[in-house]
Each structure stands twice: as structure tokens, then as C-alpha cells.
Amino acid sequence: AQRVTQPEKLLSVFKGAPVELKCNYSYSGSPELFWYVQYSRQRLQLLLRHISRESIKGFTADLNKGETSFHLKKPFAQEEDSAMYYCALSGSGNTGKLIFGQGTTLQVKP
Amino acid sequence: DADVTQTPRNRITKTGKRIMLECSQTKGHDRMYWYRQDPGLGLRLIYYSFDVKDINKGEISDGYSVSRQAQAKFSLSLESAIPNQTALYFCATSDLASGSSYNEQFFGPGTRLTVL
Numbered sequence: 001a002q003r004v005t006q007p008e009k010l011l012s013v014f015k016g017a018p019v020e021l022k023c024n025y026s027y028s029g030s031p032e033l034f035w036y037v038q039y040s041r042q043r044l045q046l047l048l049r050h051i052s053r054e055s056i057k058g059f060t061a062d063l064n065k066g067e068t069s070f071h072l073k074k075p076f077a078q079e080e081d082s083a084m085y086y087c088a089l090s091g092s093g094n095t096g097k098l099i100f101g102q103g104t105t106l107q108v109k110p
Numbered sequence: 111d112a113d114v115t116q117t118p119r120n121r122i123t124k125t126g127k128r129i130m131l132e133c134s135q136t137k138g139h140d141r142m143y144w145y146r147q148d149p150g151l152g153l154r155l156i157y158y159s160f161d162v163k164d165i166n167k168g169e170i171s172d173g174y175s176v177s178r179q180a181q182a183k184f185s186l187s188l189e190s191a192i193p194n195q196t197a198l199y200f201c202a203t204s205d206l207a208s209g210s211s212y213n214e215q216f217f218g219p220g221t222r223l224t225v226l
Contacts, residue, residue: 009150034214044153044200044217086152096141096160096204096213097168100153 002027004089006101013077014109021072021104023061023087032090033063033070034098039083047072047085057081077108112137116201116218124226129188131221133201141204142184143215144168144176146197153200159184191225198222 003026013019025031035047048056050063050070061072070087087101114135123129133142140161145153145168155168157176165178173195177185188195201218 004152006152043219044202046214049214090213096206096215097143097155097158098215099155100145102150102152 002031002089002091002099004087004099004101006085006087006104008104009102010105010107012107012109015079016076019072019074019077019081019106019108021085021087021106023070023072023101025068025070025087025089027068027089027091029091033061034088034090035059035061035070035072036086036088036100037083038086044086077106079108079110082106082108114201114203114216114218116199116221118221119219120222122224122226123191125192127191127225129191129223131186131199131201131223133184133186133218135182135201135203135216135218137203137205137216138181139203139205139216140181141206141213142178143202143204144174144184144186145200145202146170146195147200147220148197156186156199188223188225191223193225196223196225 005024033050037047038044059074084103086103088098117132143158144156147153154170156174159165159178162178175187199221202215204213204215206213
């Protein structure tokens with residue numbers, strides 16, 4: 001079964017501290033993984049996708065197929081990073097469907 | 111700017127009432143989706159549509175129905191609302207690039223529905 005698990009409901013760190021939001025997935029084929037973010041009073045929006053291997057707003061995420069993980073990392077958290085973060089999986093077959101994890105609220109304290 | 115809009119933004123209704131949530135988009139995307147968001151459960155897919163004639167159930171379609179009136183409009187109906195349908199509902203669109211399985215979904219602002 002396809003599943004995305006984000007084990008932490010809330011992650012609270014101080015400004016300048018490193019951040020790692022965990023995401024594990026279950027999928028038998030070759031998935032595409034994404035991180036979406038929802039800032040306060042804003043829409044859910046794409047943050048980054050594994051196929052681009054990009055860094056957005058200082059965040060990176062590496063797909064680890066052996067550990068079936070796609071953790072989101074940032075070396076130095078900023079207060080403006082406070083938001084809800086969702087990990088999502090898209091399976092093969094061009095269905096366009098996304099399976100979302102439960103979400104992790106990141107709180108960056110001053 | 112091309113956009114995804116949802117109406118109403120907030121709705122309070124009573125058990126047993128019929129409710130329709132509407133989604134419109136000016137992005138020109140073929141694919142549209144309805145999700146519900148519940149605390150601790152994330153977003154779960156209710157229905158999705160690849161074009162006007164192609165509508166598919168998602169993981170939690172029971173108690174819901176949809177209508178794709180045009181490429182730009184995708185409505186979600188609760189025929190007889192019940193309290194556990196109280197949630198935040200999101201519409202999203204995507205446009206699958208030819209030859210690629212990647213697609214980014216663009217979300218509306220959400221509709222907060224409360225069923226008393």
C-alpha cells in the first residue's frame with residue numbers, strides 16, 4: 001500500500017538551529033516525492049521536489065530509497081520558516097494523484 | 111494572475127442538509143482534485159478529475175459526490191451532511207506535462223465547513 005508517514009506532529013526549534021523534518025514512505029515502485037508548505041494565512045504550495053535536487057529557501061531533501069525516506073533539512077532555521085509542512089508521494093503511471101503525510105508543524109522560536 | 115478559487119470560504123450547516131462547495135480555476139489545467147484536511151490526518155483525496163468526462167474516486171469518497179461542469183469548474187457535494195464531515199476542504203489543479211509523470215498541484219484557499 002502507498003503510504004507517507006511524518007512521525008512528528010510538532011517540531012519546535014530556536015532560530016539558527018538545524019532543522020530536520022522526517023518523512024518516510026511506502027511504495028513498491030519508483031515514487032516521486034515532494035514537500036509542500038502552508039504558511040499562516042497562505043495556501044498550500046510546493047516547496048521542493050526530489051527530481052529537481054534543488055535548494056529552496058535553504059531547504060534540501062534527499063531521496064533515500066534504501067531507507068525509504070525523504071527528510072527535509074535546513075542548516076539554520078529562520079522565524080519565517082514557521083509553517084505546516086507536508087510530505088507527499090506521487091506514484092508511477094501519470095495518475096497525478098498525491099498521497100500526503102499527516103503534516104508537521106515547524107515552530108521556530110526567536 | 112491565473113488562480114484557483116473556492117466558494118464559500120466558510121460554511122456552517124446542520125446535519126442532514128445538502129451542501130455544495132465550488133471550485134473554479136483560470137489556470138487552464140485539465141486535472142482537478144478535492145481534498146479534506148483534518149488535524150493529525152493530513153490531506154486526504156476525496157475525488158479527482160482528469161477532464162470533464164473522467165471522474166474518479168479517491169480514498170475517502172463515501173458521503174461525497176462531484177460534478178465537473180466544465181474544464182474550469184469542479185464542485186463537491188455532501189448529499190446529507192454529518193458532523194464528522196466537519197473539516198477544511200481544498201480544491202487543487204494540475205497540468206501534466208506531456209511525457210512526464212511529474213506534476214505540481216496548485217491549491218485553492220480552502221473552505222472551512224462545520225456540520226452541527
